[in-house]
Amino acid sequence: MCDSCGCNVTPGNQHLAYKPVQAGTSAVTVLKKLLAHNDDQAGHNRSHFDTRGILTINLMSSPGSGKTALLEATIDALKDEFRIAVIEGDLETENDAARIRARGVPAYQITTGSACHLDAHMVHDALHHLDLSQVDILFVENVGNLVCPASFDLGQHRNVTLLSVTEGDDKPAKYPVMFRAADVVVLSKIDLLAVLDDFVPARAEQCLRQLASTVPLLQLSARKGQGMAAWYDWLRSELVAQRARVLAGQTVKPYIQTDGLKLHGHAEVS
Amino acid sequence: MHELAVCQALVTQVTEIAQQNFAQSVAVITLHIGALSGVEPALLVSAFPLAAAGTVAAEAQLIIESQPVRVHCQTCGADTEATPNRLLCGECGDYHTQLISGDEMLLANLELITN
Ligand SMILES: Nc1nc2c(ncn2[C@@H]2O[C@H](COP(=O)(O)OP(=O)(O)OP(=O)(O)O)[C@@H](O)[C@H]2O)c(=O)[nH]1
Ligand SMILES: [Zn+2]
Ligand SMILES: [Zn+2]
Ligand SMILES: [Zn+2]
Ligand SMILES: [Zn+2]
Numbered sequence: 001m002c003d004s005c006g007c008n009v010t011p012g013n014q015h016l017a018y019k020p021v022q023a024g025t026s027a028v029t030v031l032k033k034l035l036a037h038n039d040d041q042a043g044h045n046r047s048h049f050d051t052r053g054i055l056t057i058n059l060m061s062s063p064g065s066g067k068t069a070l071l072e073a074t075i076d077a078l079k080d081e082f083r084i085a086v087i088e089g090d091l092e093t094e095n096d097a098a099r100i101r102a103r104g105v106p107a108y109q110i111t112t113g114s115a116c117h118l119d120a121h122m123v124h125d126a127l128h129h130l131d132l133s134q135v136d137i138l139f140v141e142n143v144g145n146l147v148c149p150a151s152f153d154l155g156q157h158r159n160v161t162l163l164s165v166t167e168g169d170d171k172p173a174k175y176p177v178m179f180r181a182a183d184v185v186v187l188s189k190i191d192l193l194a195v196l197d198d199f200v201p202a203r204a205e206q207c208l209r210q211l212a213s214t215v216p217l218l219q220l221s222a223r224k225g226q227g228m229a230a231w232y233d234w235l236r237s238e239l240v241a242q243r244a245r246v247l248a249g250q251t252v253k254p255y256i257q258t259d260g261l262k263l264h265g266h267a268e269v270s
Numbered sequence: 271m272h273e274l275a276v277c278q279a280l281v282t283q284v285t286e287i288a289q290q291n292f293a294q295s296v297a298v299i300t301l302h303i304g305a306l307s308g309v310e311p312a313l314l315v316s317a318f319p320l321a322a323a324g325t326v327a328a329e330a331q332l333i334i335e336s337q338p339v340r341v342h343c344q345t346c347g348a349d350t351e352a353t354p355n356r357l358l359c360g361e362c363g364d365y366h367t368q369l370i371s372g373d374e375m376l377l378a379n380l381e382l383i384t385n
Contacts (some may be wrong), residue, residue, distance in 0.1 A: 024383075026381070027380070027381050032376065034279055034373060116272060151308035151375070212341065
C-alpha cells in the first residue's frame with residue numbers, strides 16, 4: 001500500500017537544528033516535540049486518508065461510555081449513504097470488531113495488550129488490513145481511557161470525546177487534556193438522565209466551556225435513538241468539508257493540535 | 271500510564287542526536303513539560319531509567335522545567351495565567367481564549383559528553 005508514498009519518511013532537515021560539537025561536553029539545543037516520531041507517522045497516515053478522500057474520526061472516552069453502541073447506531077442509519085469502516089482499539093478482546101462486522105461493515109481490531117492508548121504506528125499497521133479504496137468515513141475507536149489517548153496523534157481529522165451521564169458532570173474539569181482535544185463532545189446515554197438525580201447537562205457544559213472549548217456538545221442516546229439527527233448532520237458536514245479540502249489540496253488536524261502549532265513560540269521548530 | 275511510551279520516544283530521539291554528534295554519552299536531558307501536556311513529570315522521572323537502561327542516556331540526569339499555563343483572550347486581548355481546568359481570561363473572565371503556553375511536551379536541550 002505504501003510503495004507510492006514511502007513509509008517512515010521523516011523531515012530531512014532535522015540535523016540542521018543542532019549546534020556543532022566540540023570536544024568534551026557540549027550543549028545541544030533541540031526544541032523538538034517528544035512525540036515527533038509518532039507525529040511524523042500520523043502525518044503519513046493522514047496523507048493516506050487524504051489521497052483517498054476519506055474522513056477519519058477518532059472516538060475517545062472512558063471504558064463503557066458507549067463508543068461501540070454509537071458506532072452501531074451510526075452504521076445502521078448511514079451505511080446506505082456512506083461507506084464506513086472501523087478500526088477498533090482494545091486491550092484484550094475482538095468483541096467490538098465482531099459487533100461492528102455484525103452490522104455489515106469492515107472492522108479491524110488492534111489488540112494493544114497492556115498499552116492504554118493507540119499510537120500512529122498501530123493505526124498504520126491496521127490500515128494494511130482494510131481496503132481504503134472502499135471507504136468514505138473511517139472511525140477509530142480508541143482504547144477506553146480518559147488520560148492517554150488525547151496525547152497521540154493518529155492521523156485523524158477530527159476527535160470526538162464521549163461523556164456518558166453515569167460518569168458525573170464534572171469529568172471535563174478532571175480530565176482537561178482529553179476534553180480540550182475534542183472537536184465535538186457527545187453526552188451519551190441521555191435516556192438514563194431520568195433515573196439519575198445528580199447529573200446536570202448544563203454543569204457538564206459549564207465545565208467544558210471553562211476549558212475554553214467552544215465546540216458543539218451533542219446530547220444523545222444511541223440505544224433509544226434520541227438526539228441522533230444532530231450527530232448525523234455533524235458527520236455529513238464534516239465529510240463535505242473534508243472533500244472540499246481534498247479538492248483544494250489541503251488537510252486538517254483536530255482543532256487543538258493546529259492551534260498549538262500556530263500559537264507556541266517554539267513549536268515551529270519541529 | 272503512557273509515560274513509559276513517552277520516555278521510549280525520548281530515548282530514541284536522544285540516541286539519534288547523540289549519534290549525529292558522535293557523543294559517547296548524555297549527561298543532562300532538559301524537557302519542557304506543561305500541565306496540559308497529558309504527561310505527569312513525576313511519572314516521567316520514574317519511567318525514565320527503565321527506558322534509558324543500556325542506552326547512551328543510561329546515566330543522564332533528567333531535568334523537567336514545567337511551563338506555566340497561560341491564555342490569550344480573544345475578547346479583551348489580555349495574556350494571563352490560568353489553571354489547567356479553568357482556562358478563562360484573568361482580566362475579563364471570558365472563555366474565548368487560546369492557550370499560549372502549558373501544553374508543551376518538548377525535548378529542549380541536551381548536554382553531551384563527546385571526548
Ligand atoms: N441506557 C443506555 N445504555 C447504553 C447506551 N449506549 C451504550 N449503552 C450501554 O453501555 C454499555 C457500554 O457500551 P459500549 O458501546 O460497549 O461502550 P464502549 O465505550 O464501546 O466501551 P469500551 O469499548 O469497553 O471502552 C453497554 O452495556 C451498552 O449497551 C445508551 O445510549 N443508553
Ligand atoms: Zn503508509
Ligand atoms: Zn467499545
Ligand atoms: Zn496510554
Ligand atoms: Zn479577556
